[in-house]
Amino acid sequence: MENNRPLNVGMVGGSSGFITNAHQRAIFMDGTRRVSAAALSSNPEKAMKAASEWPYPIEGYESYDSMLEEELKKPNGERIDYVLIQTPNHAHFDPAKKFIKAGIPVFCEKPLTLNLDESIILSDLVKEKRIPFCVAHTYLGHWTTRLARHIVQSGLLGEIRWVDSCYLQAWMAIRSSNPEFKETTWRLNKNISGISNCGGDIGTHALMQLRYITGLDIDEVSAHLETFFKWNENDEDNLDDHFTAYCKLSNGGKALVRATQIAIGHKNDLRIEVNGAKGSLRWAQEESEKLVVSPLGKPDRTYYRDPNLATDDFLTDLPDELLKENTIPWGHSEGFHDAFARLHRCFETDVRAYQSGTYNETDGSKYATVDDGLIGIHFVEKAVESSRNGHAWVKL
Numbered sequence: 080m081e082n083n084r085p086l087n088v089g090m091v092g093g094s095s096g097f098i099t100n101a102h103q104r105a106i107f108m109d110g111t112r113r114v115s116a117a118a119l120s121s122n123p124e125k126a127m128k129a130a131s132e133w134p135y136p137i138e139g140y141e142s143y144d145s146m147l148e149e150e151l152k153k154p155n156g157e158r159i160d161y162v163l164i165q166t167p168n169h170a171h172f173d174p175a176k177k178f179i180k181a182g183i184p185v186f187c188e189k190p191l192t193l194n195l196d197e198s199i200i201l202s203d204l205v206k207e208k209r210i211p212f213c214v215a216h217t218y219l220g221h222w223t224t225r226l227a228r229h230i231v232q233s234g235l236l237g238e239i240r241w242v243d244s245c246y247l248q249a250w251m252a253i254r255s256s257n258p259e260f261k262e263t264t265w266r267l268n269k270n271i272s273g274i275s276n277c278g279g280d281i282g283t284h285a286l287m288q289l290r291y292i293t294g295l296d297i298d299e300v301s302a303h304l305e306t307f308f309k310w311n312e313n314d315e316d317n318l319d320d321h322f323t324a325y326c327k328l329s330n331g332g333k334a335l336v337r338a339t340q341i342a343i344g345h346k347n348d349l350r351i352e353v354n355g356a357k358g359s360l361r362w363a364q365e366e367s368e369k370l371v372v373s374p375l376g377k378p379d380r381t382y383y384r385d386p387n388l389a390t391d392d393f394l395t396d397l398p399d400e401l402l403k404e405n406t407i408p409w410g411h412s413e414g415f416h417d418a419f420a421r422l423h424r425c426f427e428t429d430v431r432a433y434q435s436g437t438y439n440e441t442d443g444s445k446y447a448t449v450d451d452g453l454i455g456i457h458f459v460e461k462a463v464e465s466s467r468n469g470h471a472w473v474k475l
């Protein structure tokens with residue numbers, strides 16, 4: 080790295096979305112990254128206006144094409160070091176492809192693309208260019224998610240038999256009383272959202288949480304995609320707001336991956352339960368500092384971030400890097416922004432390695448990769464196929 084300068088991040092999209100605020104905080108959290116440039120809207124005037132109203136000086140661009148063109152003219156150290164794509168789903172593929180081709184690492188929102196063909200193109204390009212690429216599956220960044228991964232993948236729960244991973248929300252039911260609602264959310268438009276609303280938007284988070292913690296893949300799926308709120312006369316235009324996928328896991332176990340936007344009372348209720356032959360664990364993002372583990376024949380135990388975990392009799396071989404994480408001291412709460420920051424921090428390490436010529440392809444242990452994004456899109460497409468074919472079992 081040249082003289083410890085902070086990395087410059089360029090943003091594509093984000094004049095309004097809440098996720099921009101979260102990314103922005105996460106980018107700044109360590110003092111080693113900063114937002115330097117942005118193309119904030121598909122409308123050039125709005126993009127420039129939003130950039131000029133940004134709370135601190137950034138270089139505004141009328142489009143991501145002009146941002147790429149102008150940034151490439153700058154010398155290393157002044158140009159953007161990576162780009163963050165936080166546009167609606169249909170506008171991930173084109174900027175991602177162009178920035179990868181130009182050799183600029185990409186941090187992209189989920190779901191990766193609108194369809195599998197686009198995801199395959201991105202995956203191939205990332206491999207060809209050997210370039211860092213992160214898909215923003217936020218919840219992999221929670222310290223407790225990483226502890227859960229260690230527990231399952233070091234065999235402490237034995238062979239995994241059953242996983243229940245779900246993401247439960249209420250917003251569709253809450254906003255349905257507003258007649259203008261359909262016009263104000265792109266998530267209901269299949270040309271922007273993709274072939275699944277609920278499955279693509281939050282089912283992919285539930286899937287990624289399962290795959291990251293267990294290291295298992297989905298071999299076959301039998302799914303029900305349902306639409307409780309029908310906004311369009313033509314039924315084919317009504318995307319799912321309730322997504323249920325029964326799955327066969329790659330080790331022979333079974334899983335339920337489900338998501339809903341109609342469950343009144345649930346806010347961002349992502350939760351996972353992993354059951355193995357020697358015990359089980361339960362984690363929920365709304366109480367993300369806590370991990371409950373039930374070893375077979377022993378009392379339940381609740382783990383928090385704690386230096387004493389190094390001496391715990393159940394958590395054998397807890398990796399040093401987990402205990403020495405650069406984070407807020409034990410007992411002060413981490414949350415959503417810290418999870419995002421952990422992803423950006425790990426991505427920064429890879430970007431700096433890439434720039435110094437020492438980058439080896441990421442193994443997916445720190446953040447979701449382009450192939451994780453591709454698997455998410457594949458899963459959603461196969462779930463839709465299954466649902467349309469009488470919930471038949473479909474192989475992935």
Ligand SMILES: NC(=O)c1ccc[n+]([C@@H]2O[C@H](COP(=O)([O-])OP(=O)(O)OC[C@H]3O[C@@H](n4cnc5c(N)ncnc54)[C@H](O)[C@@H]3O)[C@@H](O)[C@H]2O)c1
Binds near residue numbers: 097120121166170
């Ligand atoms: N990781 C998470 O936890 C999480 C949470 C929420 C949203 N998301 C994802 O973030 C993305 C954005 O979602 P949102 O709810 O913030 O949407 P949004 O509509 O609120 O914001 C999208 C922004 O992108 C801008 N935009 C659209 N097209 C553009 C283009 N061609 N060039 C530049 N800017 C453009 C819009 O002006 C808007 O500011 C989606 O893919 C969504 O799935 C992820």
